[in-house]
Amino acid sequence: NAGVTQTPKFRILKIGQSMTLQCAQDMNHNYMYWYRQDPGMGLKLIYYSVGAGITDKGEVPNGYNVSRSTTEDFPLRLELAAPSQTSVYFCASSPVGVNTGELFFGEGSRLTVL
Amino acid sequence: TQLLEQSPQFLSIQEGENLTVYCNSSSVFSSLQWYRQEPGEGPVLLVTVVTGGEVKKLKRLTFQFGDARKDSSLHITAAQPGDTGLYLCAGALGNEKLTFGTGTRLTIIP
Numbered sequence: 263n264a265g266v267t268q269t270p271k272f273r274i275l276k277i278g279q280s281m282t283l284q285c286a287q288d289m290n291h292n293y294m295y296w297y298r299q300d301p302g303m304g305l306k307l308i309y310y311s312v313g314a315g316i317t318d319k320g321e322v323p324n325g326y327n328v329s330r331s332t333t334e335d336f337p338l339r340l341e342l343a344a345p346s347q348t349s350v351y352f353c354a355s356s357p358v359g360v361n362t363g364e365l366f367f368g369e370g371s372r373l374t375v376l
Numbered sequence: 377t378q379l380l381e382q383s384p385q386f387l388s389i390q391e392g393e394n395l396t397v398y399c400n401s402s403s404v405f406s407s408l409q410w411y412r413q414e415p416g417e418g419p420v421l422l423v424t425v426v427t428g429g430e431v432k433k434l435k436r437l438t439f440q441f442g443d444a445r446k447d448s449s450l451h452i453t454a455a456q457p458g459d460t461g462l463y464l465c466a467g468a469l470g471n472e473k474l475t476f477g478t479g480t481r482l483t484i485i486p
Contacts, residue, residue: 266418293472304380304464304476305419312472320473352418359471361407362426367418 268368275343275375283338285353293356294336298349343375380477388483397450397480399465406468408448413462455484
């Protein structure tokens with residue numbers, strides 16, 4: 263039972279580089295989310311999607327982009343990496359939305375920008 | 377601006393003691409969830425409360441949703457080392473977005 267799979271688990275980037283964090287879920291969930299978590303803090307919503315072809319901004323979207331071409335995949339693109347993007351990134355999915363449904367999280371991707 | 381403030385931010389108590397964690401906001405939420413997160417892992421759902429004034433019990437954990445649906449509390453009775461972790465409340469504004477609180481890091485000392 264794979265659930266939500268994130269790759270890579272760890273990555274070091276230089277300032278100005280770009281990269282894509284991959285997220286895949288095998289539960290046929292329509293709702294998918296990207297959060298970032300700074301050390302010892304709560305999670306902040308970057309982008310979310312309520313279904314294939316539909317994406318929307320969360321609280322902290324600047325410096326990121328997403329796409330949702332399939333139900334299963336929700337990649338997060340970082341353009342021109344900055345030290346402020348050093349964080350742990352979590353992808354999550356939900357079957358019925360967050361009002362009554364839970365979020366299922368991946369194990370996280372730890373990104374350091376030097 | 378943080379919509380959901382949790383207190384205390386850190387809590388360290390002896391095994392067997394009781395504790396309460398608070399989650400407060402000026403916003404009204406359609407529902408509220410509590411998650412626990414262990415180091416190196418994603419958060420895992422503990423409970424969802426939907427109705428104002430609702431109380432849910434999960435073994436030694438008691439969750440309450442405020443009457444006005446702006447706040448919540450988590451009470452743990454007879455804390456055990458296995459309760460150690462980061463506790464996060466999260467409020468739903470509609471069905472699409474979940475806003476997380478600032479977190480409470482709990483340490484139970486054997």
